Amino acid sequence: MPLLAEVNEAELGPFVLASVLLSLIVIYLAAKLGGELCARVNLPSVLGELVGGVIVGVSALNLVVFPEGAEPVHSALMDFLQLTAHLEPDALLAIFKSQSEVISVLAEIGVVILLFEIGLESDLKELIRVGPQAAVVAIVGVVVPFVAGTVGLIAFFNVATIPAIFAGAALTATSIGITAKVLAELQTLSSREGQIIIGAAVLDDVLGIIVLAVVASLAKTGEIEITNVIFLIIGAAVFLVGSILIGRLLSPFFVMVVDQMQTRGQVLISSLIFAFVLSYIAAAIQLEAILGAFAAGLILAETTKRKELEEQISPIADMLVPVFFVTVGAHTDISVLNPLNPDNREGLIIASFLVIVAIIGKVITGFTVFGQEDINRLAIGVGMIPRGEVGLVFAGVGAASGVLSESLDAAIIVMVIFTTFVAPPLLRVVFNQDDDSDSGANAEPSQAMAQASTD
Amino acid sequence: MPLLAEVNEAELGPFVLASVLLSLIVIYLAAKLGGELCARVNLPSVLGELVGGVIVGVSALNLVVFPEGAEPVHSALMDFLQLTAHLEPDALLAIFKSQSEVISVLAEIGVVILLFEIGLESDLKELIRVGPQAAVVAIVGVVVPFVAGTVGLIAFFNVATIPAIFAGAALTATSIGITAKVLAELQTLSSREGQIIIGAAVLDDVLGIIVLAVVASLAKTGEIEITNVIFLIIGAAVFLVGSILIGRLLSPFFVMVVDQMQTRGQVLISSLIFAFVLSYIAAAIQLEAILGAFAAGLILAETTKRKELEEQISPIADMLVPVFFVTVGAHTDISVLNPLNPDNREGLIIASFLVIVAIIGKVITGFTVFGQEDINRLAIGVGMIPRGEVGLVFAGVGAASGVLSESLDAAIIVMVIFTTFVAPPLLRVVFNQDDDSDSGANAEPSQAMAQASTD
Structure with missing residues (x-):
């Protein structure tokens, strides 16, 4: 079914962009909140960006995660995308992989x-x-x-x-x-x-x-x-x-x-x-x-x-x-x-x-x-x-x-x-x-x- | 062999970046050559960027192409990557897909x-x-x-x-x-x-x-x-x-x-x-x-x-x-x-x-x-x-x-x-x-x- 595959890929396109935008929003919020907090207590803001990353990453909120290991990774960001855009699990996994690749x-x-x-x-x-x-x-x-x-x-x-x-x-x-x-x-x-x-x-x-x-x-x-x-x-x-x-x-x-x-x-x-x-x-x-x-x-x-x-x-x-x-x-x-x-x-x-x-x-x-x-x-x-x-x-x-x-x-x-x-x-x-x-x-x-x- | 898959993915990472950088080099050269030529004959430079894109794209040089259709696509850029980095065909296809996704x-x-x-x-x-x-x-x-x-x-x-x-x-x-x-x-x-x-x-x-x-x-x-x-x-x-x-x-x-x-x-x-x-x-x-x-x-x-x-x-x-x-x-x-x-x-x-x-x-x-x-x-x-x-x-x-x-x-x-x-x-x-x-x-x-x- 090559035609169907083609439609699917074309249909996923906007969602990959949407999920990348969503990731960038989370990343920028984490960077700015962490950076501003550190700047206020006289610490380098890059430390705040690292800590912000830890909080949104695999250690805590699971918003910015990467499906690179052997085990399935849970992404709260994809749950949110699912919630707002109603996608099938297969499509969601494909989007998750593309999004992670782009962010990396x-x-x-x-x-x-x-x-x-x-x-x-x-x-x-x-x-x-x-x-x-x-x-x-x-x-x-x-x-x-x-x-x-x-x-x-x-x-x-x-x-x-x-x-x-x-x-x-x-x-x-x-x-x-x-x-x-x-x-x-x-x-x-x-x-x-x-x-x-x-x-x-x-x-x-x-x-x-x-x-x-x-x-x-x-x-x-x-x-x-x-x-x-x-x-x-x-x-x-x-x-x-x-x-x-x-x-x-x-x-x-x-x-x-x-x-x-x-x-x-x-x-x-x-x-x-x-x-x-x-x-x-x-x-x-x-x-x-x-x-x-x-x-x-x-x-x-x-x-x-x-x-x-x-x-x-x-x-x-x-x-x-x-x-x-x-x-x-x-x-x-x-x-x-x-x-x-x-x-x-x-x-x-x-x-x-x-x-x-x-x-x-x-x-x-x-x-x-x-x-x-x-x-x-x-x-x-x-x-x-x-x-x-x-x-x-x-x-x-x-x-x-x-x-x-x-x-x-x-x-x-x-x-x-x-x-x-x-x-x-x-x-x-x-x-x-x-x-x-x-x-x-x-x-x-x-x-x-x-x-x-x-x- | 989950461990092997993990190694492979980690090993492909630098090549995805390299192929994205290569694509950007081609895109910028096409945009600037086309744009400058158009500016010189008093045409909007965006027309030059479009024409530059046609020349590096699927119509001519096959440098910036996208594997989205059902048929296999030939990418001259991937040939170049292959030539400079010596990769296996499977790895090359995976890199090609990731690179296209990122450029899109x-x-x-x-x-x-x-x-x-x-x-x-x-x-x-x-x-x-x-x-x-x-x-x-x-x-x-x-x-x-x-x-x-x-x-x-x-x-x-x-x-x-x-x-x-x-x-x-x-x-x-x-x-x-x-x-x-x-x-x-x-x-x-x-x-x-x-x-x-x-x-x-x-x-x-x-x-x-x-x-x-x-x-x-x-x-x-x-x-x-x-x-x-x-x-x-x-x-x-x-x-x-x-x-x-x-x-x-x-x-x-x-x-x-x-x-x-x-x-x-x-x-x-x-x-x-x-x-x-x-x-x-x-x-x-x-x-x-x-x-x-x-x-x-x-x-x-x-x-x-x-x-x-x-x-x-x-x-x-x-x-x-x-x-x-x-x-x-x-x-x-x-x-x-x-x-x-x-x-x-x-x-x-x-x-x-x-x-x-x-x-x-x-x-x-x-x-x-x-x-x-x-x-x-x-x-x-x-x-x-x-x-x-x-x-x-x-x-x-x-x-x-x-x-x-x-x-x-x-x-x-x-x-x-x-x-x-x-x-x-x-x-x-x-x-x-x-x-x-x-x-x-x-x-x-x-x-x-x-x-x-x-x-």
């Missing part, structure tokens, strides 16, 4: 836009200048938590080698999105500390991709696919260096073309084409799209179009970035935190060990920064703490591969939750302490992203 | 944002003042093409009654999106003619939904579901009047809440929540989401936030609206226009009749405007000509219901193509003629949308 991609485009904006507000010369320090921070921040976590789990908790390596790997991640957003809110993105954190977080993202590839192949086949790892490392190096070199060569040509254009949105659309091309290349060579977007932002920041572009990208970021943070919160199942559930206790004990390693392992990285006097070393270490969505990816791959026990999987999730939610307020504290010292003098106000800062 | 929803959100922006730039008081004239234009523009088309097809072409009624119904549509975009580009949106066209196009959209519901039930069951039609009519009336009355009552409260907010994007996100709520309600009562967005724009245009909101919505429209116009073009299969193919000839003969009825049936509506001296009646009639995406919906429902012969279906598509592509240049001609007359004096420059106008 919108969230991913959101973080692509966020990294593009962060790149635009960063200073390539400063990043290159602090490059060696950022590299040391990134490498120490990967090696120390990985070794301490893996060895500790084997020694103190009798965990087998492969799951211990997996958990150790999850400890290496840094969520560049969360850190960058908090730095922007605190107007410290362009400070020396801010640029070291951003540089280290970008390198950490690359290292994280390599670590994940290694442990995933280890979990699947018990062996490490050396060629794949070498390919990833070379790809990442060539991409980061190559895109910036070629991009800088081509950017005068870009400005010339844009100046010739007469139709509406010429700067914005040309820049998005550029950013999406680099994002696509990064994704195609198995890096992450956000790395391409960041590189594109860095390159365009050096052109005469920077200011105009910052103004135009700002409302787009306002529209799409909250989708990312709220869905990160919505994906997080905080029921593993409940100590009253006896099943959780073993996980919580392991988790407290992982949390300590996760925090200490990153905080010490700040003290490895060399050749910089009067720098806020604590702020750099704290900036590397949040695991965020990167940690959730590790937990998800680990759960799916079957190598992690339930309690170890829960412990990783608790570690991710804790580091993600504790980092934004901590960052505000450690940067505020720094207000008198002279390193704050480097910080030029990051005008486009500064509204949230209330102090 | 982005296009729909694009037209929602467009209508919100059009509402923001419209003047509710002026719309109410020209309401009676707009209503006459809308009703005449539905009745005349419908009757002339249906009777003509039966009398001259021996078409059976039900398919003739279907084709007649397809003649009633007006694409509010295309007309509004051209008016904005010509800076005539806020002229008296512009507001009559917008008012009539909105009413025509409502009438079109009712007509489509009637003919679809006629095609399916041979009978008209009277209760459903009455429900639609009452729903539309209550929604349009109610949303504007209640919205105006609530808008001071809205401004007060927004003024209390401290986080970034407060005006934009609050307005989007408002617009999406009205869009959802409109979609849920089987009207169209765009009607809700238009009403929201009209209401917010009367608040003190109008200017700030116009500035912020503009880059979002620049980003999403081209997705809509390019996909409208991409959906259009212009192979039915080829007279060298003997299969097309019968359709082309019927099509030439439909095109004549389609144009005359709308152009005369301008001459029914009463009580307005010195008004550009030709411009009003021409503004109602483009059938655009609304006409394609009729053709799609007709093809799926099986009541249309192949030649009649092709004839409707030709009529839609012709009216859609001829209206933008015609509108420019008839409004330019009017430059000396005093009715142009009402037109205040529509600052945010005016860049494309080169004269």
Whole structure:
């Protein structure tokens, strides 16, 4: 019955749009309520967006949920759609899947836009200048938590080698999105500390991709696919260096073309084409799209179009970035935190060990920064703490591969939750302490992203 | 194997994002190349976006295509993804479906944002003042093409009654999106003619939904579901009047809440929540989401936030609206226009009749405007000509219901193509003629949308 199928699909179309609009309404309400509450008690608003996401997500209201696991997921949003639009269960499931797919991609485009904006507000010369320090921070921040976590789990908790390596790997991640957003809110993105954190977080993202590839192949086949790892490392190096070199060569040509254009949105659309091309290349060579977007932002920041572009990208970021943070919160199942559930206790004990390693392992990285006097070393270490969505990816791959026990999987999730939610307020504290010292003098106000800062 | 399925889905995620980014790159290139070429030969840039869409769509390059029909669709974009990312055929098909779903929803959100922006730039008081004239234009523009088309097809072409009624119904549509975009580009949106066209196009959209519901039930069951039609009519009336009355009552409260907010994007996100709520309600009562967005724009245009909101919505429209116009073009299969193919000839003969009825049936509506001296009646009639995406919906429902012969279906598509592509240049001609007359004096420059106008 191909004709019938066609009618059905055409008939479902408006409902997919309706359910996406409904999801966006819920996401925006959660983001704004959470963000405003946090702003009022002097916390970064991104924390509010994460907490708002937890409340509307799988942990509480079940409004923003994703049918990706094996078990059927209950969506209160779909109940509401059913109530208002009267649909058959089959149609409802198809709509639910399409809606989740669209919201997931919108969230991913959101973080692509966020990294593009962060790149635009960063200073390539400063990043290159602090490059060696950022590299040391990134490498120490990967090696120390990985070794301490893996060895500790084997020694103190009798965990087998492969799951211990997996958990150790999850400890290496840094969520560049969360850190960058908090730095922007605190107007410290362009400070020396801010640029070291951003540089280290970008390198950490690359290292994280390599670590994940290694442990995933280890979990699947018990062996490490050396060629794949070498390919990833070379790809990442060539991409980061190559895109910036070629991009800088081509950017005068870009400005010339844009100046010739007469139709509406010429700067914005040309820049998005550029950013999406680099994002696509990064994704195609198995890096992450956000790395391409960041590189594109860095390159365009050096052109005469920077200011105009910052103004135009700002409302787009306002529209799409909250989708990312709220869905990160919505994906997080905080029921593993409940100590009253006896099943959780073993996980919580392991988790407290992982949390300590996760925090200490990153905080010490700040003290490895060399050749910089009067720098806020604590702020750099704290900036590397949040695991965020990167940690959730590790937990998800680990759960799916079957190598992690339930309690170890829960412990990783608790570690991710804790580091993600504790980092934004901590960052505000450690940067505020720094207000008198002279390193704050480097910080030029990051005008486009500064509204949230209330102090 | 639920675990394996989970891994697969998680592994496909990055490729869905990559393919969406690739689609957006193609869409933006098509929109900008087409738009810039049209701007250079003094044609509205939206025509260039439609033509760009045809070139990248199913008619030529097969880059932006949608797997919605019964037959397998070949996507050159997926070939490229396959080439760069090495995926299995099954995975590729899943990615193709998700990518198409996301692009379709982005296009729909694009037209929602467009209508919100059009509402923001419209003047509710002026719309109410020209309401009676707009209503006459809308009703005449539905009745005349419908009757002339249906009777003509039966009398001259021996078409059976039900398919003739279907084709007649397809003649009633007006694409509010295309007309509004051209008016904005010509800076005539806020002229008296512009507001009559917008008012009539909105009413025509409502009438079109009712007509489509009637003919679809006629095609399916041979009978008209009277209760459903009455429900639609009452729903539309209550929604349009109610949303504007209640919205105006609530808008001071809205401004007060927004003024209390401290986080970034407060005006934009609050307005989007408002617009999406009205869009959802409109979609849920089987009207169209765009009607809700238009009403929201009209209401917010009367608040003190109008200017700030116009500035912020503009880059979002620049980003999403081209997705809509390019996909409208991409959906259009212009192979039915080829007279060298003997299969097309019968359709082309019927099509030439439909095109004549389609144009005359709308152009005369301008001459029914009463009580307005010195008004550009030709411009009003021409503004109602483009059938655009609304006409394609009729053709799609007709093809799926099986009541249309192949030649009649092709004839409707030709009529839609012709009216859609001829209206933008015609509108420019008839409004330019009017430059000396005093009715142009009402037109205040529509600052945010005016860049494309080169004269």
